[in-house]
Amino acid sequence: MVDDVLLRVEGLHKRYGALHVLRGIDLIVRRSEVVVLVGPSGSGKSSLLRCLNRLEDPSEGHIYIDGVDIVAPGVSLPRVRRNIGMVFQHFNLFPHMTALGNVAEGPRTVLRMSRAGAEKRALDLLQKVGLGDKVNTRPAQLSGGQQQRVAIARALAMQPEIMLFDEVTSALDPELVAGVLAVMRQLAEEGMTMVVVTHEMEFARHVGDRILMVENGAIIEEGTPKEFLRNPQHASTQRFLSSLLKAELA
Amino acid sequence: MSYQWDWTALWDNLPLLLNGIFLTVIASSVSMAASLIIALPIAFARMSGRWLGFIAQLYIELFRNLPLLVLVLWVFTVLPLLTGLTLSPLLSGIVALTANLSAFIAEIYRAGITSITSGQSHAAFAIGMTRTQVMKRVVLPQAIMRVLPALGSMWVSLFKDTSILSIIGVGELMYQGRIAATDTYRPLEVFTGVAVIYYLLAYPQALGVNWLFNKFQVQE
Numbered sequence: 001m002v003d004d005v006l007l008r009v010e011g012l013h014k015r016y017g018a019l020h021v022l023r024g025i026d027l028i029v030r031r032s033e034v035v036v037l038v039g040p041s042g043s044g045k046s047s048l049l050r051c052l053n054r055l056e057d058p059s060e061g062h063i064y065i066d067g068v069d070i071v072a073p074g075v076s077l078p079r080v081r082r083n084i085g086m087v088f089q090h091f092n093l094f095p096h097m098t099a100l101g102n103v104a105e106g107p108r109t110v111l112r113m114s115r116a117g118a119e120k121r122a123l124d125l126l127q128k129v130g131l132g133d134k135v136n137t138r139p140a141q142l143s144g145g146q147q148q149r150v151a152i153a154r155a156l157a158m159q160p161e162i163m164l165f166d167e168v169t170s171a172l173d174p175e176l177v178a179g180v181l182a183v184m185r186q187l188a189e190e191g192m193t194m195v196v197v198t199h200e201m202e203f204a205r206h207v208g209d210r211i212l213m214v215e216n217g218a219i220i221e222e223g224t225p226k227e228f229l230r231n232p233q234h235a236s237t238q239r240f241l242s243s244l245l246k247a248e249l250a
Numbered sequence: 251m252s253y254q255w256d257w258t259a260l261w262d263n264l265p266l267l268l269n270g271i272f273l274t275v276i277a278s279s280v281s282m283a284a285s286l287i288i289a290l291p292i293a294f295a296r297m298s299g300r301w302l303g304f305i306a307q308l309y310i311e312l313f314r315n316l317p318l319l320v321l322v323l324w325v326f327t328v329l330p331l332l333t334g335l336t337l338s339p340l341l342s343g344i345v346a347l348t349a350n351l352s353a354f355i356a357e358i359y360r361a362g363i364t365s366i367t368s369g370q371s372h373a374a375f376a377i378g379m380t381r382t383q384v385m386k387r388v389v390l391p392q393a394i395m396r397v398l399p400a401l402g403s404m405w406v407s408l409f410k411d412t413s414i415l416s417i418i419g420v421g422e423l424m425y426q427g428r429i430a431a432t433d434t435y436r437p438l439e440v441f442t443g444v445a446v447i448y449y450l451l452a453y454p455q456a457l458g459v460n461w462l463f464n465k466f467q468v469q470e
Contacts, residue, residue, distance in 0.1 A: 082378035092373035096391050106377035109387055
């Protein structure tokens with residue numbers, strides 16, 4: 001049988017001094033699966049995501065990608081991270097580079113591709129995210145939604161096996177959210193493996209394969225979008241979902 | 251009071267003063283270039299913590315807090331006794347200026363580097379860059395742009411501070427001015443001329459720094 005598990009997290013803990021933000025996370029993500037993490041702010045979703053590409057160091061536990069433990073001592077983080085794309089809430093584009101420069105930077109500097117090759121790849125990706133006309137524009141001249149799509153293209157330029165999305169629409173004006181979600185949806189349809197932290201329940205419902213509820217540093221409930229949204233078992237999940245609903249109606 | 255201004259004292263000595271300008275430019279540009287380079291490892295050492303950081307901090311605090319005049323005289327007179335190494339007045343001056351300036355510039359670099367948000371390095375790490383690549387490609391280019399105005403003002407004040415080197419006999423503008431003043435008994439005219447020359451040289455540089463800043467300003 002082909003092992004289609006891409007990411008496996010075992011007993012993951014994260015402590016900041018006395019603060020215990022992740023309390024034993026176990027998680028399996030299969031190839032082409034879209035896993036959505038929801039939960040109140042401060043629940044540890046973002047910390048979990050940042051442990052997955054080692055921007056944060058786990059205090060305890062293991063993370064396997066393609067069967068390789070990326071928490072093991074001696075592992076090359078730059079090499080591990082090439083394979084894991086990440087998109088941030090605040091875009092974090094490089095302001096001193098154009099949109100094309102931002103996307104070509106990884107292939108050029110990390111993969112040591114030729115300038116022409118890197119720029120060709122970057123151009124293709126900018127076209128894919130609908131920004132083929134913004135190639136030479138600096139981030140400061142782009143809207144938040146456009147910046148975030150450049151950031152997605154920048155992560156894709158490394159041709160990662162898995163993409164991590166950390167509340168990527170939370171900092172956007174409402175009218176710019178749809179364009180970013182559309183790009184993510186397209187990625188999911190193309191078979192990209194994705195772990196998505198978001199409050200966009202419509203996206204979770206239509207694109208997610210599984211939804212996981214994170215609270216107090218633990219996964220307290222999980223299910224298919226249908227099960228999870230129609231029939232949440234846990235009282236916290238019910239409260240959380242109804243608070244989102246109220247916020248939408250307000 | 252009626253003082254009879256006699257500007258021939260200035261005109262006659264103009265070739266001498268122009269010679270002085272040459273050494274002023276040499277002393278300031280060599281000191282600046284050297285400081286820009288050696289301040290970088292000092293800034294990194296300062297940020298590294300532990301004993302390396304402590305040494306860098308000692309260097310910075312020592313050379314920032316010594317009066318430039320004292321430093322120049324010390325390098326010129328005491329250093330040869332301690333090391334057995336005799337430096338020319340110009341070289342002594344450059345060493346002293348560089349020690350002083352690099353301490354300030356190291357702090358400027360450090361401020362620039364720490365002002366770049368962690369989000370920038372996170373994004374760079376996330377695409378698989380090494381620490382060195384993150385510094386070279388993402389943090390330093392932005393940090394340098396951000397501190398360019400501060401570096402510019404360091405340059406302009408360095409340019410004027412080279413006049414201190416006249417005390418150890420470096421034949422720069424101020425030194426030649428003093429010679430001309432004594433030779434002609436016309437210090438008023440000569441020093442006025444020297445002041446005007448310093449101003450005419452320094453002001454366009456200050457403007458140039460502003461221009462550079464506006465042109466390369468990084469917007470966020």
